[in-house]
Amino acid sequence: MTRANRHEVLENLIKAAKSAGADAADALVVESISSSVSYRLGKLEDVERAESYDLGLRVFVGQKVAFVSSTDFARDALSQLPGRAVAMARLAPEDKYAGLAPRDRLATSFPSLDLEDALEPSADALVELARSVEGAAMAVKGVTNSEGGGASFGRSSIALATSEGFFGSYSGTSHGIGVAVLAGAGTGMERDYDQASARHRADLLSPESVGMSAGERAVGRLNPRKAKSQAVTIVYDPRVSGGLVGHLAGAISGTSIARGVSFLKDMLDKEVFSRSINIVDDPHRIRGLRSKPFDGEGVANQKRGLIENGVLRTWLLDCASAKQLGLATTGHAARGTGGPPAPSPTNLYMEAGSATPDALMSDIKQGFYVTELIGMGVNGVTGDYSRGAAGFWIENGKLAYPVSEVTIAGNLKDMFRNATAASDLVFRYGTNAPTVRVEGMTVAGA
Numbered sequence: 033m034t035r036a037n038r039h040e041v042l043e044n045l046i047k048a049a050k051s052a053g054a055d056a057a058d059a060l061v062v063e064s065i066s067s068s069v070s071y072r073l074g075k076l077e078d079v080e081r082a083e084s085y086d087l088g089l090r091v092f093v094g095q096k097v098a099f100v101s102s103t104d105f106a107r108d109a110l111s112q113l114p115g116r117a118v119a120m121a122r123l124a125p126e127d128k129y130a131g132l133a134p135r136d137r138l139a140t141s142f143p144s145l146d147l148e149d150a151l152e153p154s155a156d157a158l159v160e161l162a163r164s165v166e167g168a169a170m171a172v173k174g175v176t177n178s179e180g181g182g183a184s185f186g187r188s189s190i191a192l193a194t195s196e197g198f199f200g201s202y203s204g205t206s207h208g209i210g211v212a213v214l215a216g217a218g219t220g221m222e223r224d225y226d227q228a229s230a231r232h233r234a235d236l237l238s239p240e241s242v243g244m245s246a247g248e249r250a251v252g253r254l255n256p257r258k259a260k261s262q263a264v265t266i267v268y269d270p271r272v273s274g275g276l277v278g279h280l281a282g283a284i285s286g287t288s289i290a291r292g293v294s295f296l297k298d299m300l301d302k303e304v305f306s307r308s309i310n311i312v313d314d315p316h317r318i319r320g321l322r323s324k325p326f327d328g329e330g331v332a333n334q335k336r337g338l339i340e341n342g343v344l345r346t347w348l349l350d351c352a353s354a355k356q357l358g359l360a361t362t363g364h365a366a367r368g369t370g371g372p373p374a375p376s377p378t379n380l381y382m383e384a385g386s387a388t389p390d391a392l393m394s395d396i397k398q399g400f401y402v403t404e405l406i407g408m409g410v411n412g413v414t415g416d417y418s419r420g421a422a423g424f425w426i427e428n429g430k431l432a433y434p435v436s437e438v439t440i441a442g443n444l445k446d447m448f449r450n451a452t453a454a455s456d457l458v459f460r461y462g463t464n465a466p467t468v469r470v471e472g473m474t475v476a477g478a
Contacts, residue, residue, distance in 0.1 A: 033063060033085075033105075035191070035201050041110070042193035045089050048114035050195060054091040054121070056132050057114075058194040058330075060369055062086045065187050069155065071162035072180035073170075079155055088369025089113050093121040097130040101370040129355045130372075132329070137351075137361060138198045139326035139333075146319050147204035148187070149232040158183040161209050161239050168243025169213045174251035176221070181211035181243065190324075198330040206321070207236045211243050215250040222256070222434075224249035224404075228460065231319040249403070252424075256436035259425060259477035265399040266440055266473045267392065267426065270456060272405050273465040277311060277382050279444055280304075281463070282412055284344065286353025286364075286375045295415035295445060296344065304344045305448045308385060311339035313348075315363070315378035322378040322462045326363075329373050333363035338380075348375040382465040385453035389467040390429075392454045399426035400435065400475050415444035435477075442473040 033041075042059040049057040064084050070077045088101040091114070098120035100113050153161075166181030184207070191201035210227030226246035228237040268276065280296075288294040296304065305311075314335040317323050327333045329351055337345055347357070350365035350373045366376035385392075393399070406420030418441040424431040447470050454467035 038191035038201060039199055042191060045114060046193060046195050049091045049117060052115045052118040054093055054118050056092040056195045058090050058132060060088045061191045062369055063189045067158060068182060068184040069158045069162045070180050070182045071166050073178055076159060077180065086369040089117050091117040091121050092130060093118060095126040095128055095130055096121045096124045097127055098124050099371055129352045132194050132196055133331045133351050135196050137331045138196060139200060139330060142200060142325040143316050145316060145323045145325060147231050147323055149205040151233050153185050158185065165209045165211045165239035165243040168240045169211045169247040172244060172247025172251060174215045175213050175247045176217060177214040179212040184208040192330055194330055200326050200330060202325050205231055207233045209239050209242055211246045213246055213250050216254045222250055222253035224253055229321065235319060253434045256434040259435050259438050259475050261476045263472060263474050265396050266470045267399060267401045268468045269403045270465060270467055272402055273468040274461055274463040275405060276468060277380055277465050278463050279410060280311065281348060281377045281380055284347050286347045286349040286357060288412060289347050290353050290356035293413050295413060299344050302344060303342045305339055305342040305451060307342040309339055309342050309451060309453060310337060310383040312337055312383060313377045313380050317379040320379040324378065328365040328367035331361055331363040331365060348377060350375045380463045382453055384455045384457035384466050387454055389454045389456055392452065392467060392469050393426055394429040396426045396429055401426055401431055417442050417444050417447065438475050438477040440473055440475055446472065
């Protein structure tokens with residue numbers, strides 16, 4: 033469907049909804065295609081391709097709201113949606129916070145973010161990527177088995193129109209590779225993985241580097257020891273340190289703040305991290321994995337400092353949560369075709385610090401370097417944190433031996449205040465952080 037066709041479909045739905053009795057409406061179209069292959073032990077296992085077309089219509093009758101969605105774009109099917117939506121809205125309870133984004137908040141210009149790669153790889157090209165990433169992992173000495181390598185490609189297009197006169201659309205692509213392998217034998221086997229993704233094929237890490245990394249990580253975990261329960265310094269590898277930033281995002285979501293169910297609900301404009309920490313959300317990062325030129329309500333978005341010199345500067349707000357808090361939306365609405373918008377970050381990251389990872393660990397006599405986290409033992413109301421972990425024990429500033437089957441615990445309020453960032457920030461995921469050191473946590477082991 034072309035941009036003009038999307039615009040026509042959405043405008044017609046909104047006009048029909050208003051004719052049926054809606055006071056306001058917005059509509060969203062999401063189109064996507066995806067291809068993937070999997071390759072295991074030198075043999076092709078699967079080749080898949082999927083295409084989807086989804087449409088959602090939201091209508092308002094006074095302060096009542098209803099949603100309808102469809103995957104059928106036939107004229108007859110679409111013509112029935114507005115009337116059904118309005119009938120549903122009239123039966124719905126009133127929501128005093130429901131409504132479209134104010135006209136003065138809507139985006140009027142759209143930055144070019146270079147999110148779409150003109151290249152669409154063939155199935156043969158994806159097979160070669162999957163074969164190469166697994167082959168590189170299996171070539172690492174000590175690797176004995178494979179869970180498989182994979183490669184994928186996706187392209188999506190999003191278009192949004194509102195009865196306030198907004199129309200915007202954008203498209204993006206994604207290329208991905210990954211592999212998981214095992215090292216050792218019998219009950220002494222250990223597993224690890226690596227993966228990479230990028231908007232453009234030219235930015236994707238080579239399958240050889242990703243495969244070698246996965247193999248070396250698996251071999252490095254052989255013959256793990258158990259750690260004794262104790263209070264130590266924890267160091268988070270960049271593969272898992274972004275989780276700390278993700279916990280912050282959940283705690284400052286406008287939905288949680290409006291409901292009073294966040295451990296940071298009273299901390300706006302107060303020091304949450306040490307003064308060395310800055311955390312940023314940037315929807316306009318060029319080729320960013322979560323970049324977008326406007327938010328899910330058509331609101332103009334922008335780069336924002338969430339944590340500035342340790343101080344919490346803003347909540348993440350969509351229009352509804354902003355109304356509940358008596359504030360203005362921050363342009364963080366995200367949505368699908370079948371439900372209301374909700375606040376969500378985009379390209380979220382902790383800025384790099386000044387010390388190298390080696391320097392950050394150099395004075396640690398006994399500590400734990402975490403490379404994998406297991407489970408979701410985080411309480412967003414209290415900040416209590418408890419997760420299974422694996423990694424390497426630190427002795428005298430160096431990684432000494434692998435450790436598995438332990439639990440690390442603390443409270444996010446204390447963890448944030450005692451966090452220090454290293455200098456090795458690399459943008460590989462939607463949420464990124466460098467190596468992060470956290471003082472005063474507990475390891476529960478043998």
